[in-house]
Amino acid sequence: xxxxxxxxxxxxxxxxxxxxxxxxxxxxxxxxxxxxxxxxxxxxxxxxxxxxxxxxxxxxxxxxxxxxxxxxxxxxxxxxxxxxxxxxxxxxxxxxxxxxxxxxxxxxxxxxxxxxxxxxxxxxxxxxxxxxxxxxxxxxxxxxxxxxxxxxxxxxxxxxxxxxxxxxxxxxxxxxxxxxxxxxxxxxxxxxxxxxxxxxxxxxxxxxxxxxxxxxxxxxxxxxxxxxxxxxxxxxxxxxxxxxxxxxx
Amino acid sequence: xxxxxxxxxxxxxxxxxxxxxxxxxxxxxxxxxxxxxxxxxxxxxxxxxxxxxxxxxxxxxxxxxxxxxxxxxxxxxxxxxxxxxxxxxxxxxxxxxxxxxxxxx
Numbered sequence: 001x002x003x004x005x006x007x008x009x010x011x012x013x014x015x016x017x018x019x020x021x022x023x024x025x026x027x028x029x030x031x032x033x034x035x036x037x038x039x040x041x042x043x044x045x046x047x048x049x050x051x052x053x054x055x056x057x058x059x060x061x062x063x064x065x066x067x068x069x070x071x072x073x074x075x076x077x078x079x080x081x082x083x084x085x086x087x088x089x090x091x092x093x094x095x096x097x098x099x100x101x102x103x104x105x106x107x108x109x110x111x112x113x114x115x116x117x118x119x120x121x122x123x124x125x126x127x128x129x130x131x132x133x134x135x136x137x138x139x140x141x142x143x144x145x146x147x148x149x150x151x152x153x154x155x156x157x158x159x160x161x162x163x164x165x166x167x168x169x170x171x172x173x174x175x176x177x178x179x180x181x182x183x184x185x186x187x188x189x190x191x192x193x194x195x196x197x198x199x200x201x202x203x204x205x206x207x208x209x210x211x212x213x214x215x216x217x218x219x220x221x222x223x224x225x226x227x228x229x230x231x232x233x234x235x236x237x238x239x240x241x242x243x244x245x246x247x248x249x
Numbered sequence: 250x251x252x253x254x255x256x257x258x259x260x261x262x263x264x265x266x267x268x269x270x271x272x273x274x275x276x277x278x279x280x281x282x283x284x285x286x287x288x289x290x291x292x293x294x295x296x297x298x299x300x301x302x303x304x305x306x307x308x309x310x311x312x313x314x315x316x317x318x319x320x321x322x323x324x325x326x327x328x329x330x331x332x333x334x335x336x337x338x339x340x341x342x343x344x345x346x347x348x349x350x351x352x353x354x
Contacts, residue, residue, distance in 0.1 A: 124271075
């Protein structure tokens with residue numbers, strides 16, 4: 001049984017995502033000690049420094065989202081099932097930094113699909129509890145684990161179907177999102193495929209640093225950030241960094 | 250106390266509170282243990298339940314973190330793993346807690 005991490009990375013006009021990928025890959029190798037496959041395009045690949053034993057799959061990314069005039073290409077997650085060469089795959093956003101080996105043990109479960117449903121605001125403001133309109137429980141597709149089987153293939157097929165008809169499902173479940181988000185796609189698909197009665201989840205929260213927190217230092221052990229005049233840090237704890245300026249740290 | 254000292258003290262208290270919350274969250278995340286294909290929390294409740302059940306039965310059943318039943322056949326092995334992970338997580342939290350205490354001096 002093969003297992004590995006699948007990452008998606010595409011540079012944009014404004015953000016050098018390949019710099020974030022380089023850091024992410026280093027942390028995965030150090031802490032998860034897992035095989036890695038990066039889905040990217042040639043334009044991004046050419047800028048990457050040599051990352052050692054990493055597999056690459058090349059695709060042309062679908063046109064992504066735009067926020068405040070900045071685009072990002074993150075709508076290809078539904079292809080993870082086809083693109084993954086592994087029997088068990090851990091899919092991660094590249095801005096999720098593994099400062100611990102906590103995720104490694106997810107390879108050792110019998111669950112065929114796991115995703116977290118709680119995010120934790122490291123700045124102490126509980127700023128991720130905003131989903132009060134939605135009719136369905138939300139998930140954070142920042143990190144997900146899946147095994148290849150017929151049921152999981154159907155989950156990804158459902159994600160594709162919902163993506164195709166996103167505005168309809170967006171209204172139906174009262175998500176009211178302007179952008180297409182993987183979180184919503186997977187939340188809707190999991191709700192449908194599991195008969196609207198719940199499903200297994202990762203039993204921990206996703207430690208997340210909000211976009212207004214400026215990352216000022218990243219080491220192999222953790223990171224420090226500034227929020228207004230306060231400087232804080234974490235060590236040995238996985239962190240999802242939402243401020244993309246981390247590419248320049 | 251002048252206003253500058255008040256702000257300094259308030260900022261310090263805020264920093265310590267956030268750092269303590271984050272360290273506790275880190276400890277909770279660290280307490281998740283994969284065992285026999287299932288996920289468990291190495292929390293006091295699970296540890297106490299396992300210890301209680303193993304004293305009366307050779308093997309027993311337990312609910313995992315997603316409420317699925319699991320048969321535990323080697324209770325000693327399972328309990329050792331739970332305790333090790335629980336103490337590893339709390340030891341890290343304790344070390345962080347000591348730095349908070351010193352900050353207040």
